[in-house]
Amino acid sequence: MNYILKEIKAALSLLSIPEKAVFLPKFFKTGKGEYGEGDQFIGVVVPEQRKVAKEYFSKIDLGELSELLSSEIHEHRLTALFMLILKFEKSKDQTVNDEIVEFYLNHIQYVNNWDLVDTSCYKILGRYAFENQNENLLRKLTDSENMWHKRIAVVGTMYYVKNGFFELTKEFVTHNLHHPHDLMHKANGWLLREMGNKNETELISFLNQYYKVMPRTCLRYAIEKLDESLRQDYLKGRI
Template sequence: MSSIVKEIQEALAVLSIPEKAEFFPRFFKTGKGEYGEGDLFLGVTVPDQRSVAKEYYSKINLNDLSELLSSKYHEHRLTALFILISKFEKAKDQIVKEEVVKFYLNHLPHVNNWDLVDSSCYKILGRYAFENQKENLLRELSESEDMWHKRIAVVGTMHYIKKGSFDLTKEFVTRNLKHSHDLMHKANGWLLREMGNKNETELTDYLNKYYQEMPRTCLRYSIEKLDENIRQDYLKGRI
């Protein structure tokens, strides 16, 4: 183990909260057959992880960061992703940004829970794809059989939504509208809701076409911010 990785891991260990270490495995569904099966937790809060990442992002290189991101401990991986986001956002050289994106794609097997996905994908991959017209990077993930890849793709379009571009979000939601896992229903509904926050007409036009075939969780997430009367019309099939 490199000295910098050991130093980061020790910094996180000091911040461990026993009650959190006991709670997180249940919260992130680590039981047999659950989506986070086998994941291990130290019990470090996200704000504390962000603080560690802020301290070390400029001190660690990608080779050593690979070691941290490959850890069996969830907080090591999330802290590594926070570091990677900082490296991407602060990079002034396009070559450095491309190296970060390549690193992220090469380490997708370790981006393997919803918080790891949601915290990182649109800030790195989504932004890069948008700024460089590389939509196929996300599209290939949307077409993958791996659920985390699919979630990375659709949540990655958050950056597009923030910029007022909605077609890619609608494409990916539609492709995986009837996915078998609840985590995809939630992600799809969340991104549709964000689209509606930016442009309600875009959301209602999409809902009018697809709401009757949406999983109920997806529908509820997507209409959460609409007027209550309109919400009830969708929920009761009156549109």
């Protein structure tokens, strides 16, 4: 194993908390038939992973990062994604950014739990799609049969929402509004809520069209920040 990988893995191992290593598999649903089936944890909290990523991101290349991101250990993958984000954010070179996005897409099978998705996708794929006017990069993922790909697509539109552009979010939410998995209902509702934070009129318009047919979890997430009386009107179907 390359020395830099040994250092990173050793650093993470030293930060392991045994109680967290026991708790996290349950939290991330790693049991048989659950969405995180087979995922393994060593019990490192996120702030510590961010510190390790900040220390090593400039020292590790994409070839080495590939090995870390393909690890069976969840914290290895998340730390790898933190480093990839830092590389992308610090780069001023379009060629380097192209390579990072290609790397992300080529390793997308390892972005396979909700925190891995939500931490990384809009900061890399979402930003890249927005800045390069390449919505099809995300649109291909929302059409995938893989639930994580669909979540990457809709959460990836967060970068658009933060910049006041909502059409792609509405397109993806509508496309997967009736997806069977609760994690998609939560993601869709979350992005709608973020849209409402930027422009409540946009959210109200979308809700008035779809709220009676959207999954309850999605609706609850979407309306969380609305005035309580309006929330109750939506929950009780009075609009």
